[in-house]
Amino acid sequence: MSTSPIQIYVWCILLFANVGISASSPLEKDALLDIKIHLEDPQNYLSNWDESHSPCQFHGVTCDEISGEVTGVSLSNASLSGTISPSFSVLHQLHTLDLSANSISGTIPAALTNCTNLQVLNLSMNSLTGQLPDLSSLLKLKVLDLSTNGFSGAFPVWISKLSGLTELGLGENSFDEGGVPESIGLLKNLTWLFLGQCNLRGEIPASVFHLESLGTLDFSRNQMTGVFPKAISNLRNLWKIELYQNNLTGEIPPELAHLTLLSEFDVSHNQLTGVLPKEIASLKKLKIFHIYRNNFYGELPEGLGDWEFLESFSTYENQFSGKFPANLGRFSPLNAIDISENYFTGEFPKFLCQSDKLQFLLALSNNFSGEFPTSYSSCKTLERFRVSQNQFSGSIPHGIWGLPNAVIIDVADNGFIGGISSDIGISATLTQLLLQNNNFSSELPMELGNLSQLKKLVASNNRFSGQVPAQIGNLKQLSYLHLEQNALEGSIPPEIGLCNSLVDLDLAENSLSGKIPDTVGSLLMLDSLNLSHNMISGGIPDALQSLRLSYADFSHNNLSGPIPPQLLMTAGDDAFSENSDLCVTDTSEGWRQSGTSLRPCQWIDNHHSFSRRRLFAVLIMATSLVVLLSGLACLRYENNRLEDFNRKQDTESGDDSDSKWIVESFHVRGVNPSAALPH
Numbered sequence: 001m002s003t004s005p006i007q008i009y010v011w012c013i014l015l016f017a018n019v020g021i022s023a024s025s026p027l028e029k030d031a032l033l034d035i036k037i038h039l040e041d042p043q044n045y046l047s048n049w050d051e052s053h054s055p056c057q058f059h060g061v062t063c064d065e066i067s068g069e070v071t072g073v074s075l076s077n078a079s080l081s082g083t084i085s086p087s088f089s090v091l092h093q094l095h096t097l098d099l100s101a102n103s104i105s106g107t108i109p110a111a112l113t114n115c116t117n118l119q120v121l122n123l124s125m126n127s128l129t130g131q132l133p134d135l136s137s138l139l140k141l142k143v144l145d146l147s148t149n150g151f152s153g154a155f156p157v158w159i160s161k162l163s164g165l166t167e168l169g170l171g172e173n174s175f176d177e178g179g180v181p182e183s184i185g186l187l188k189n190l191t192w193l194f195l196g197q198c199n200l201r202g203e204i205p206a207s208v209f210h211l212e213s214l215g216t217l218d219f220s221r222n223q224m225t226g227v228f229p230k231a232i233s234n235l236r237n238l239w240k241i242e243l244y245q246n247n248l249t250g251e252i253p254p255e256l257a258h259l260t261l262l263s264e265f266d267v268s269h270n271q272l273t274g275v276l277p278k279e280i281a282s283l284k285k286l287k288i289f290h291i292y293r294n295n296f297y298g299e300l301p302e303g304l305g306d307w308e309f310l311e312s313f314s315t316y317e318n319q320f321s322g323k324f325p326a327n328l329g330r331f332s333p334l335n336a337i338d339i340s341e342n343y344f345t346g347e348f349p350k351f352l353c354q355s356d357k358l359q360f361l362l363a364l365s366n367n368f369s370g371e372f373p374t375s376y377s378s379c380k381t382l383e384r385f386r387v388s389q390n391q392f393s394g395s396i397p398h399g400i401w402g403l404p405n406a407v408i409i410d411v412a413d414n415g416f417i418g419g420i421s422s423d424i425g426i427s428a429t430l431t432q433l434l435l436q437n438n439n440f441s442s443e444l445p446m447e448l449g450n451l452s453q454l455k456k457l458v459a460s461n462n463r464f465s466g467q468v469p470a471q472i473g474n475l476k477q478l479s480y481l482h483l484e485q486n487a488l489e490g491s492i493p494p495e496i497g498l499c500n501s502l503v504d505l506d507l508a509e510n511s512l513s514g515k516i517p518d519t520v521g522s523l524l525m526l527d528s529l530n531l532s533h534n535m536i537s538g539g540i541p542d543a544l545q546s547l548r549l550s551y552a553d554f555s556h557n558n559l560s561g562p563i564p565p566q567l568l569m570t571a572g573d574d575a576f577s578e579n580s581d582l583c584v585t586d587t588s589e590g591w592r593q594s595g596t597s598l599r600p601c602q603w604i605d606n607h608h609s610f611s612r613r614r615l616f617a618v619l620i621m622a623t624s625l626v627v628l629l630s631g632l633a634c635l636r637y638e639n640n641r642l643e644d645f646n647r648k649q650d651t652e653s654g655d656d657s658d659s660k661w662i663v664e665s666f667h668v669r670g671v672n673p674s675a676a677l678p679h
Helices: 005-035 086-090 110-115 157-161 182-186 206-210 231-235 252-256 278-282 302-306 374-378 398-402 421-428 444-450 470-474 494-498 520-521 540-547 567-569 589-594 600-655
Strands: 060-064 070-074 097-098 103-108 120-122 126-130 141-146 150-152 167-169 192-194 216-218 238-243 264-266 288-290 295-297 310-316 318-324 335-340 342-344 359-364 367-371 385-386 393-394 408-410 416-417 432-434 454-456 480-482 487-491 504-506 512-514 528-530 551-555 558-562 580-581
Touching: 005 070, 005 086, 086 110, 157 182, 182 206, 206 231, 231 252, 252 278, 278 302, 374 398, 374 528, 421 444, 432 520, 444 470, 470 494, 494 520, 520 540, 551 567
Parallel strands: 070 097, 097 120, 103 126, 120 141, 126 150, 141 167, 167 192, 192 216, 216 238, 238 264, 264 288, 288 310, 295 318, 310 335, 318 342, 335 359, 342 367, 359 385, 367 393, 385 408, 393 416, 408 432, 432 454, 454 480, 480 504, 487 512, 504 528, 528 551, 558 580
Antiparallel strands: 060 070
């Protein structure tokens, strides 16, 4: 069989490669094995780094195909810890060193500067500390990412010597406070600049706005000052601007619209002001637009509703007013919107969930009015739905009660009417349900018991009626239950004692009756208990003394019997006022120490005993009077009967000699008629 020239060529390459490997492996293998010794490897990513394998077979190691020398070590996100060995300096042909996203600590060894062929050095997202060594000798570097560590000392001015850099990340470190060196503008090839959160202050150097290749500009979370730079519009390749959490002032210039590639724009949490220029509506590729926590005012440009790629929109904590752009979200895959704490008015926009991707809808503290759009009934992707503190009226759209992915539903402080739909049971992932200060009515549905993840239920100051559903006992995660100021009636369900995470319970100002269930005493995490202004009767369970309450109120009820002493010491007199039959025992330590004005139980017992004796005496007197009056009546009856008999006898005998007895009988005996006349 003949051998082709191509096969011979391939065999020659493999032969030379094997020669190279055998010639260069021992020293590099020893270096790699030493590197392994310095690292802790709980996931055994380095298990094949041993004598039985060639370095080019080591996990994460790449070699030159011809010489066999190690050219790359990439062990990103491998759960490694330990330190960086100086033995890396032995790998003279190393082009790439990527140890990012681990837990490696210690310092960068100065010996690393011997790796002069390095083009990519990525040690980001570790726990490295100390001052950076001068790496300016690594002139072939294109990517230098040391971000998200704990480096300290002065900001490295030697960076400007690495003129070949295309990506530079030094953000999220603890450098000394200082300005950005003007010389950073010498890095003409930069496409990615990440200097966020590294204690920078002062203005952004003008030289930065000559980096025409720059795609990402990130000075976020520093102390940058000065007016928002109009010159930023010179960077026509910018697709990402991150300047949030600084002290920038001024207005957003209309020239920003020149950045037609802009996809992410975040200048939130500054001191920017003014009206948004209508020209920014032409930024058709925007996906993220965040300008929250500034001092912007006026109306949003209506053209923002035409953005087709918008995913996240946040303007909260500004002073925007007027109507909101009606079409926002209609043509874009909107995922999150937060327009809270502004002064928007009119109807709420209808199309924010048009693409069925909306997860976060936050619009609290505005002046929206009218009925909430029914278009959100089918927005099943919603996780956070917050429209509290507006002026909405009408009923909540039916489907919103049954959001299968919702974590929070907050419609508080509006004018909503109607009731909670039984569909609420579908929202099984809810952790917060906030309904307070509305005009909701009807009964609380038993399906609330399906919300096994619920931690906070606030429905106070409404017109809910009926009983507190027993199914509330299913809510094992519930820590905050406020149902005060409603028209609830019936007894407190004993099942409430099963809510063993409950910290705050308020059922005040309802029409609850019956007794306080003993099971309340099993709520060992309870800190605040308010049952005031109801019609609750019976005694206060002794079991409540075991609770470590910081606040309690049982006032304005029909409670009776002795107050548990420890509870009295905790809550004080006022917590038990307007319960006429409550008392404290004379021997109660709480009564003696609190100086309470509440009546002692002995007084109440004596008072009741006296009342009983007085009642008994009255009954005896009344009985005696009845007997006396009855006797007198009988005597008079006998006298009258005798007189009638005598008159009959006189009539029958015809004797009228004493006929004047009738007239004379009307005279008062023993009175002289003349004595009654005036003298």
